[in-house]
Amino acid sequence: MTEFWLISAPGEKTCQQTWDKMMAATTRTNNLSTNHKFSIPDLKVGTLDVLVGLSDELAKLDSFVESVVKKVAQYMADVLEDSRDKVQENLLANGVDLVTYITRFQWDMAKYPIKQSLKNISEIISKQVTQIDNDLKTRASAYNNLKGNLQNLERKNAGSLLTRSLADIVKKEDFVLDSEYLITLLVVVPKTGYPDWQKAYETLAEMVVPRSSNLLFEDNDSGLFSVTLFRKAIDDFKHKARENKFTVRDFQYNEEEMKADKEEMTRLSTDKKKQFGPLVRWLKVNFSEAFIAWIHIKALRVFVESVLRYGLPVNFQAMLLQPNKKTLKKLREVLNDLYKHLDSSAAAIIDSAMDIPGLNLSQQEYYPYVYYKIDCNLLDFKV
Numbered sequence: 001m002t003e004f005w006l007i008s009a010p011g012e013k014t015c016q017q018t019w020d021k022m023m024a025a026t027t028r029t030n031n032l033s034t035n036h037k038f039s040i041p042d043l044k045v046g047t048l049d050v051l052v053g054l055s056d057e058l059a060k061l062d063s064f065v066e067s068v069v070k071k072v073a074q075y076m077a078d079v080l081e082d083s084r085d086k087v088q089e090n091l092l093a094n095g096v097d098l099v100t101y102i103t104r105f106q107w108d109m110a111k112y113p114i115k116q117s118l119k120n121i122s123e124i125i126s127k128q129v130t131q132i133d134n135d136l137k138t139r140a141s142a143y144n145n146l147k148g149n150l151q152n153l154e155r156k157n158a159g160s161l162l163t164r165s166l167a168d169i170v171k172k173e174d175f176v177l178d179s180e181y182l183i184t185l186l187v188v189v190p191k192t193g194y195p196d197w198q199k200a201y202e203t204l205a206e207m208v209v210p211r212s213s214n215l216l217f218e219d220n221d222s223g224l225f226s227v228t229l230f231r232k233a234i235d236d237f238k239h240k241a242r243e244n245k246f247t248v249r250d251f252q253y254n255e256e257e258m259k260a261d262k263e264e265m266t267r268l269s270t271d272k273k274k275q276f277g278p279l280v281r282w283l284k285v286n287f288s289e290a291f292i293a294w295i296h297i298k299a300l301r302v303f304v305e306s307v308l309r310y311g312l313p314v315n316f317q318a319m320l321l322q323p324n325k326k327t328l329k330k331l332r333e334v335l336n337d338l339y340k341h342l343d344s345s346a347a348a349i350i351d352s353a354m355d356i357p358g359l360n361l362s363q364q365e366y367y368p369y370v371y372y373k374i375d376c377n378l379l380d381f382k383v
């Protein structure tokens with residue numbers, strides 16, 4: 001499970017007792033979750049009014065930062081073209097995997113100094129992550145344009161003979177060039193129609209040069225034939241060819257255009273390779289920054305909510321639970337029993353919800369204890 005429950009409960013005589021009680025209830029006999037203490041430093045409390053306002057602001061900031069974390073992760077997967085192992089290698093926080101980072105969380109005093117007010121710390125995070133979001137948009141747009149242009153050119157050079165570019169197939173010597181009267185056309189013929197073509201092409205119009213047809217290229221379904229005729233017979237020839245299910249490609253041999261196309265493809269391919277390395281490095285660094293910021297917001301939310309619920313002086317134990325997938329419901333019931341004395345109204349709501357099938361509390365998850373979910377599965381596919 002990549003899901004964690006970050007909870008807090010008030011300190012009993014000591015915070016250690018709170019921890020021991022929770023451990024006994026969730027692990028001693030029933031192994032409902034793997035638990036870790038979650039360390040939150042002594043932050044500046046400020047006034048009650050500020051805390052109430054901050055509680056709402058932090059909820060919005062939490063959603064925003066989570067969305068940026070997911071965007072950076074998803075774009076990393078797009079750039080690495082869904083190579084799952086490579087994506088996992090690059091989605092790290094402070095150089096370690098996400099589960100390790102969360103379970104060993106330490107507040108970053110340098111980035112988010114605890115002498116600052118809670119509001120200031122949240123503003124530092126907001127500015128930092130907004131900048132990452134803006135930079136991602138700019139970088140992604142530039143790289144996507146490049147990738148799109150290259151894919152369009154590659155698409156032109158692949159696919160059926162009826163639609164693909166012929167520039168890399170034909171050679172100068174396949175054509176009669178610079179003639180006032182003669183022209184070479186390129187015709188796509190289904191493989192099953194080769195005998196018909198050989199029999200018919202000289203008679204599809206007047207003024208077709210005898211024995212002028214050559215097979216230049218084949219794919220799985222068709223062949224590309226050249227044929228030379230007088231210019232004034234072009235329309236007639238195209239019409240008759242269409243009637244016989246032969247497709248005349250609209251193609252003029254132009255060496256300079258073909259050379260420019262090849263150069264453009266080489267340039268785009270080189271640019272993509274040049275941008276790829278720095279882009280992946282940027283994504284790696286900024287994924288880490290955004291994810292670290294996100295977990296610090298979770299810590300701020302636990303702190304603010306715990307003070308609002310449990311009062312002053314600050315005395316609570318933050319705990320990180322990694323539930324076992326099969327026992328989620330049981331874990332929720334055990335925690336409810338353990339902490340229902342903290343908020344009888346919440347406990348009553350939960351008790352009734354457990355009895356009423358179909359009642360969905362997920363819109364506004366509220367429990368007698370402080371609770372926030374952290375889901376480390378940030379991609380569409382399971383990393």
